[in-house]
Amino acid sequence: MDIKQDAGNVFPWDGTLTSSDFFRAAHMFSDKWRRFNTSVPPWLWVPCLKRRLASSHEVEGYLSLEKTSLFKSSEEKQDAGSLILKEESNMLENEEPFDCATLGPESDYHEINHYDFHVVYSASYKVPVLYFRAYHSDGQPLLFSEIEKGLPGLSVKFLSESKWTFITQEEHPYLNRPWYKLHPCGTSEWMKLLFSTHKSLTTNGSTIEHYLISWFSVVGQVLGLKIPLEMLNCS
Amino acid sequence: MAEHTQKGPLLQFAPMQSLVDEGFWHRLSSLKLNKLGIDDSPIPINGFYAPCSHSQISNHLTLLAESLPSESNESLLAPDTSRGNRNKCSVPGILYNTNTVESFHALDKQNLLKAEASKIWEDIQTGNAVEDPAILSRFLLISFADLKKWTFHYWFAFPALMLDPPVTVNYLKPASQWLSKEEVESLSAACNEWRNSRLTADVPFFFITIDANSCATIKHLKDWETCQSDAYKTLFGFYDPCHLPNNPGWPLRNFLTLLSAKWNLKRVQFLCYRENRGFADMDLSLVGEALITDSQGEGDGVPNVVGWELNKGRKIPRRISLSQSLDPTRLAISAADLNLKLMRWRALPSLNLSTLSSVKCLLVGAGTLGCQVARMLMAWGVRKITLLDNGRVAMSNPLRQSLYTLDDSLNGGEFKATAAVRSLQKIFPAVEAEGVVMAIPMPGHPVPSQEEESVLDDCRRLSDLIDAHDAVFLLTDTRESRWLPSLLCANTNKITITAALGFDSFLVMRHGAGPFSQASNLSTETVTSVCDDMHKLNVNDATGKERLGCYFCSDVVAPTDSTSNRTLDQQCTVTRPGLAPIASSLAVELLVGILHHPQGIYAEGEINLSVSDTTEQPLGILPHQIRGSLSQFSQMTLIGHSSSSCTACCQTVVSEYRNKGMEFILQAINHPTFLEDLTGLTELMKSASSFSMDWDEDVDDEDDDDCVEI
Numbered sequence: 001m002d003i004k005q006d007a008g009n010v011f012p013w014d015g016t017l018t019s020s021d022f023f024r025a026a027h028m029f030s031d032k033w034r035r036f037n038t039s040v041p042p043w044l045w046v047p048c049l050k051r052r053l054a055s056s057h058e059v060e061g062y063l064s065l066e067k068t069s070l071f072k073s074s075e076e077k078q079d080a081g082s083l084i085l086k087e088e089s090n091m092l093e094n095e096e097p098f099d100c101a102t103l104g105p106e107s108d109y110h111e112i113n114h115y116d117f118h119v120v121y122s123a124s125y126k127v128p129v130l131y132f133r134a135y136h137s138d139g140q141p142l143l144f145s146e147i148e149k150g151l152p153g154l155s156v157k158f159l160s161e162s163k164w165t166f167i168t169q170e171e172h173p174y175l176n177r178p179w180y181k182l183h184p185c186g187t188s189e190w191m192k193l194l195f196s197t198h199k200s201l202t203t204n205g206s207t208i209e210h211y212l213i214s215w216f217s218v219v220g221q222v223l224g225l226k227i228p229l230e231m232l233n234c235s
Numbered sequence: 236m237a238e239h240t241q242k243g244p245l246l247q248f249a250p251m252q253s254l255v256d257e258g259f260w261h262r263l264s265s266l267k268l269n270k271l272g273i274d275d276s277p278i279p280i281n282g283f284y285a286p287c288s289h290s291q292i293s294n295h296l297t298l299l300a301e302s303l304p305s306e307s308n309e310s311l312l313a314p315d316t317s318r319g320n321r322n323k324c325s326v327p328g329i330l331y332n333t334n335t336v337e338s339f340h341a342l343d344k345q346n347l348l349k350a351e352a353s354k355i356w357e358d359i360q361t362g363n364a365v366e367d368p369a370i371l372s373r374f375l376l377i378s379f380a381d382l383k384k385w386t387f388h389y390w391f392a393f394p395a396l397m398l399d400p401p402v403t404v405n406y407l408k409p410a411s412q413w414l415s416k417e418e419v420e421s422l423s424a425a426c427n428e429w430r431n432s433r434l435t436a437d438v439p440f441f442f443i444t445i446d447a448n449s450c451a452t453i454k455h456l457k458d459w460e461t462c463q464s465d466a467y468k469t470l471f472g473f474y475d476p477c478h479l480p481n482n483p484g485w486p487l488r489n490f491l492t493l494l495s496a497k498w499n500l501k502r503v504q505f506l507c508y509r510e511n512r513g514f515a516d517m518d519l520s521l522v523g524e525a526l527i528t529d530s531q532g533e534g535d536g537v538p539n540v541v542g543w544e545l546n547k548g549r550k551i552p553r554r555i556s557l558s559q560s561l562d563p564t565r566l567a568i569s570a571a572d573l574n575l576k577l578m579r580w581r582a583l584p585s586l587n588l589s590t591l592s593s594v595k596c597l598l599v600g601a602g603t604l605g606c607q608v609a610r611m612l613m614a615w616g617v618r619k620i621t622l623l624d625n626g627r628v629a630m631s632n633p634l635r636q637s638l639y640t641l642d643d644s645l646n647g648g649e650f651k652a653t654a655a656v657r658s659l660q661k662i663f664p665a666v667e668a669e670g671v672v673m674a675i676p677m678p679g680h681p682v683p684s685q686e687e688e689s690v691l692d693d694c695r696r697l698s699d700l701i702d703a704h705d706a707v708f709l710l711t712d713t714r715e716s717r718w719l720p721s722l723l724c725a726n727t728n729k730i731t732i733t734a735a736l737g738f739d740s741f742l743v744m745r746h747g748a749g750p751f752s753q754a755s756n757l758s759t760e761t762v763t764s765v766c767d768d769m770h771k772l773n774v775n776d777a778t779g780k781e782r783l784g785c786y787f788c789s790d791v792v793a794p795t796d797s798t799s800n801r802t803l804d805q806q807c808t809v810t811r812p813g814l815a816p817i818a819s820s821l822a823v824e825l826l827v828g829i830l831h832h833p834q835g836i837y838a839e840g841e842i843n844l845s846v847s848d849t850t851e852q853p854l855g856i857l858p859h860q861i862r863g864s865l866s867q868f869s870q871m872t873l874i875g876h877s878s879s880s881c882t883a884c885c886q887t888v889v890s891e892y893r894n895k896g897m898e899f900i901l902q903a904i905n906h907p908t909f910l911e912d913l914t915g916l917t918e919l920m921k922s923a924s925s926f927s928m929d930w931d932e933d934v935d936d937e938d939d940d941d942c943v944e945i
Binding site: 040041069097099100101102103105112135137138139140141143166168169170175177178183185 | 245246247248249250252253254255256257258259261289292295298395397398401402479482488512513539540541545547548553555556557559560566569570573576577580581
């Protein structure tokens with residue numbers, strides 16, 4: 001027997017969401033984001049069909065924000081010489097015709113790293129989980145140590161001090177490839193804490209409406225994602 | 236370069252850049268492994284790009300997992316539906332994936348490039364390029380997938396038909412400067428509409444007419460011939476992935492070639508269409524006028540072609556390593572590490588994972604205890620495990636010895652040491668496990684002279700093994716087999732843990748530090764003398780505290796050929812099955828405790844006085860001995876100090892060994908009372924038995940085995 005209750009109705013609330021709550025919360029979040037964030041790409045809902053034994057007619061999916069870019073400062077430019085074998089030098093030297101119409105490579109070459117973020121619902125913890133990955137501009141994935149270097153200074157401090165945040169590498173539930181994620185085991189506790197200090201949030205089932213915004217205001221800090229104040233202040 | 240009086244500078248195009256999503260390599264690996272095998276015929280693929288959407292970052296030609304045909308397709312003739320959308324303009328390409336790195340380097344790149352160039356040229360000539368202009372950006376990819384190391388070598392080429400002489404440019408400026416304000420508005424609106432319609436969003440080449448009323452209309456290229464209206468302004472537009480303010484992107488090259496060859500246009504006004512945050516941006520977009528003096532037209536041969544992508548400025552292929560996300564062993568390692576890290580994060584911040592992963596453990600005995608200890612060690616993150624056992628897997632073993640299966644016991648049975656290592660590797664491929672098939676020389680089991688040399692070899696081998704490890708577990712099933720390892724460990728001051736089983740009782744203990752640990756100066760006088768009064772012998776270790784005892788310290792009788800009267804170390808087949816896992820687990824937990832204790836092997840023994848007792852160590856108390864009884868479901872922690880008559884670890888014995896080496900060992904093995912005489916136990920027993928009449932109770936052998944209790 002599966003009683004699905006609205007998050008706001010569970011009392012005292014334990015900080016979790018049901019899967020259908022998440023679906024609604026995700027759409028509310030992405031709508032608000034689009035409204036207040038005209039200068040930033042929107043979050044897109046990616047639906048996924050997963051065949052389940054207990055057939056629920058809900059569409060599963062996740063929120064996706066892809067290809068946000070971070071410039072690496074030029075002094076961090078790695079010497080990628082290790083990846084270039086010496087014997088593969090100038091294989092086209094005499095073959096390609098000389099072409100003056102091609103723009104030469106930039107002199108001050110800036111490495112750009114791209115980040116993808118997904119918000120996925122975790123059925124076992126009953127909370128949203130932030131998955132992310134990073135890669136160089138040619139597609140080579142970043143190592144975790146490189147990601148750490150790229151994170152804004154605040155979040156590294158935040159990570160090591162806070163006992164709620166922990167980054168792990170696990171298989172993405174829909175894409176079947178390793179992604180990094182913020183481990184969800186503390187989420188329900190601090191969501192509960194967050195909502196208990198803002199009594200207005202839990203009235204009249206508006207928990208769902210505010211859930212992802214509040215959640216994001218915390219996890220976003222870790223990765224340097226900003227949430228505009230207007231979104232937080234709206235009633 | 237003849238007269239260029241009227242001509243402007245050369246138009247320089249920013250090269251196309253590639254981005255290959257991890258998913259593409261995953262899909263290719265899977266395709267190669269499951270479907271293609273060694274078939275290396277070219278594979279049609281799709282690339283995706285979109286107009287530049289950021290003022291500082293160019294867009295790339297992107298390959299995704301869906302760029303490749305799916306495995307379920309019957310034929311590889313066409314990739315599955317990859318009709319683009321506004322963010323993914325689909326462009327056809329071809330992949331040549333070779334089977335070896337040599338054939339990758341040996342590919343005739345120029346010929347492959349020319350082949351693609353002739354396809355484009357043909358499409359221009361026949362008019363296909365006008366119908367479906369995306370094919371103007373056709374590309375080539377060569378690759379080699381090393382599926383053992385999970386590295387991929389690859390090289391993109393974006394064929395550009397060269398115009399000769401090269402195109403020059405009269406002006407190139409932001410569109411907002413070339414158009415009037417109303418034209419900008421109208422054009423932006425028209426572009427946004429074009430970009431939002433499913434029918435046109437992925438058509439990357441088009442032309443624009445602006446009439447006298449500043450009204451802009453976008454049309455398909457194929458309409459050019461029919462609607463050659465006398466528009467006020469005409470622009471040939473294309474999605475420009477490049478963001479640079481002074482250069483157009485690569486797709487313009489073949490576009491200009493088309494316009495020149497097909498329609499003989501010599502002065503072309505073009506629009507490099509770029510966006511900002513999803514909407515047309517006329518400040519970022521550029522308008523320019525190109526002058527083409529190329530004389531090639533229809534019917535001529537294929538023009539020259541360039542287009543191999545540079546790798547950080549050099550003409551060499553790229554290489555990407557994905558072992559981190561594809562290699563199952565590495566994934567297993569990171570999953571295992573995750574568990575331990577979670578433990579450290581949530582419960583035990585002082586957990587020292589690097590110590591655990593670097594400690595080298597020697598397990599003497601690969602039976603009931605050995606198998607369980609090995610598993611528990613791996614669960615704690617220990618990676619370096621050596622198992623020593625000379626037995627073979629018997630058919631009853633798999634039930635109690637958790638590393639073996641029935642198959643190991645067939646045909647006489649595998650050697651336990653080798654079967655155990657194999658089993659450990661199947662559980663966790665990154666374990667560094669080694670098996671040693673060897674018997675342990677034992678006192679009280681005399682050897683005939685012809686075997687002496689091989690026994691001495693075994694002794695030396697055992698000594699070397701102990702030297703090479705950090706922690707030794709004594710997990711055999713007889714007392715006498717524990718003697719030599721105990722002595723050797725005491726000599727080298729190695730962490731030693733003993734587990735021994737009775738029918739329904741067990742003992743797990745850690746040996747104290749060796750008598751000569753850190754070469755205490757106090758003992759120099761007593762080293763050479765054997766006849767000293769026993770009481771003066773140094774029983775302290777380097778810290779000056781009394782040493783904790785070893786397994787033999789409580790013995791009054793030296794280990795001899797065992798009889799069935801011994802409570803402990805009976806053949807494990809007659810013990811209650813629950814005992815071995817319990818004892819093994821405690822043994823490993825004890826080791827972890829020692830490794831985390833600031834004093835390590837010198838740590839004092841602690842006992843569990845009360846549940847509420849707070850201890851300083853996060854892992855809890857570090858006992859010396861744990862004795863448990865299944866019949867009572869009880870467990871006791873005990874402390875026993877070293878005995879100066881111990882046949883394995885007392886100073887006398889260890890110094891004899893140091894002086895006489897293997898000769899000493901041989902004597903101990905061959906003469907049952909040698910050790911007792913040496914340590915004066917014989918004397919002690921004589922004096923003890925002279926009092927026996929005064930004792931009320933019978934002291935039988937079993938009680939003598941008990942350690943001193945506190």
